[in-house]
Amino acid sequence: MVGLRAPRFGGVACRPSAARLEIATRAARVVCPDGNGKRRVIGRWFAKASGLALGGLFSACSLVGQALAQNAPSGGIVGETHSSIGAPTPWGVGLQPAAGPVKEAIHDFNTLVLWIIVAITAFVLVLLAYVVFRFRESANPTPSRTSHNTMIEIAWTVVPVLILVVIAIPSFRLIYFQDRARDADITINVQGRQWYWHYAYPDNGNFAFDSRPVPDEDLQPGQLRNLSVDEPLVIPAGKNVRVLTTGQDVIHSFFVPSLGVQKYTIPGRTLETWFRADHPGTYYGQCNQICGTNHWFMPIQVQAVPEAEFQAWVAEAQKKYAQADGRPAPVAAATVAQQMAALPR
Numbered sequence: 001m002v003g004l005r006a007p008r009f010g011g012v013a014c015r016p017s018a019a020r021l022e023i024a025t026r027a028a029r030v031v032c033p034d035g036n037g038k039r040r041v042i043g044r045w046f047a048k049a050s051g052l053a054l055g056g057l058f059s060a061c062s063l064v065g066q067a068l069a070q071n072a073p074s075g076g077i078v079g080e081t082h083s084s085i086g087a088p089t090p091w092g093v094g095l096q097p098a099a100g101p102v103k104e105a106i107h108d109f110n111t112l113v114l115w116i117i118v119a120i121t122a123f124v125l126v127l128l129a130y131v132v133f134r135f136r137e138s139a140n141p142t143p144s145r146t147s148h149n150t151m152i153e154i155a156w157t158v159v160p161v162l163i164l165v166v167i168a169i170p171s172f173r174l175i176y177f178q179d180r181a182r183d184a185d186i187t188i189n190v191q192g193r194q195w196y197w198h199y200a201y202p203d204n205g206n207f208a209f210d211s212r213p214v215p216d217e218d219l220q221p222g223q224l225r226n227l228s229v230d231e232p233l234v235i236p237a238g239k240n241v242r243v244l245t246t247g248q249d250v251i252h253s254f255f256v257p258s259l260g261v262q263k264y265t266i267p268g269r270t271l272e273t274w275f276r277a278d279h280p281g282t283y284y285g286q287c288n289q290i291c292g293t294n295h296w297f298m299p300i301q302v303q304a305v306p307e308a309e310f311q312a313w314v315a316e317a318q319k320k321y322a323q324a325d326g327r328p329a330p331v332a333a334a335t336v337a338q339q340m341a342a343l344p345r
């Protein structure tokens with residue numbers, strides 16, 4: 001009978017029936033033959049809970065460790081020695097590694113918010129554990145009936161507001177950092193179409209071409225299914241690339257995670273963003289706006305090459321994508337100046 005109490009129903013103490021007492025007494029004997037049941041039961045559950053918590057912690061650590069594996073180069077292009085980012089990697093969780101300044105800024109902001117979340121979660125966990133232990137029934141048989149505390153209510157309103165302000169300031173800075181290209185070295189038009197990408201280079205001879213995924217049956221060794229394309233978007237490494245996006249038919253989204261670029265392509269509107277790939281390499285992305293039946297058909301392959309290689313490619317591309325009469329292919333979008341003038345400021 002040690003540790004048994006009269007059960008409470010709705011805050012009113014009731015006398016237990018004889019049958020109920022008998023059941024409870026048997027349970028106490030099973031749990032604890034020495035009569036010290038309550039403490040032993042709590043100890044066992046505590047051990048189980050802490051074991052689960054530790055297991056979860058180790059799993060989380062292992063996942064974080066695996067996420068670092070994404071830093072390893074993967075895949076690649078036939079004949080290329082560049083590393084590539086954006087291809088799936090085993091156990092790849094977390095953000096893709098940064099290939100340029102925009103993504104680095106995203107990483108910094110993500111780390112800040114992560115640690116704020118860790119601090120809040122740890123605080124709530126400690127608070128819960130303290131309340132569960134300190135105010136358990138055996139240690140606190142007569143609970144307080146406090147229902148109002150002005151100071152605590154002000155604190156739990158003001159502190160979250162302050163936390164949100166701390167998050168909001170760098171968040172807005174990041175949004176404006178990504179928003180406009182300052183000192184752009186090159187401008188590229190990106191047009192989303194059902195279902196392929198159309199790239200134009202108004203600064204380099206105004207040529208344009210389409211980019212489509214390589215069909216499964218045509219994949220060469222090293223090419224990636226559903227990511228490699230026939231005509232990649234070639235850019236000079238280390239240069240600020242202004243991207244002006246438009247949509248031809250429906251809303252698509254130009255998304256290359258490792259470069260920190262994601263912009264909708266909206267019919268009838270031009271949006272601006274920018275990115276820079278600090279090193280030569282291949283960076284994969286995909287349209288990440290559900291845009292119709294063949295949405296999956298819109299992978300993005302950005303090929304960052306040294307400046308000299310880029311100029312050589314431009315010279316080739318001007319001939320390759322020229323019309324039959326020798327003039328450059330018409331660019332579907334307006335000129336850069338017209339598009340910039342139309343941007344909302």
Ligand SMILES: [Cu+2]
Nearest residue numbers: 252287291298
């Ligand atoms: Cu799309």
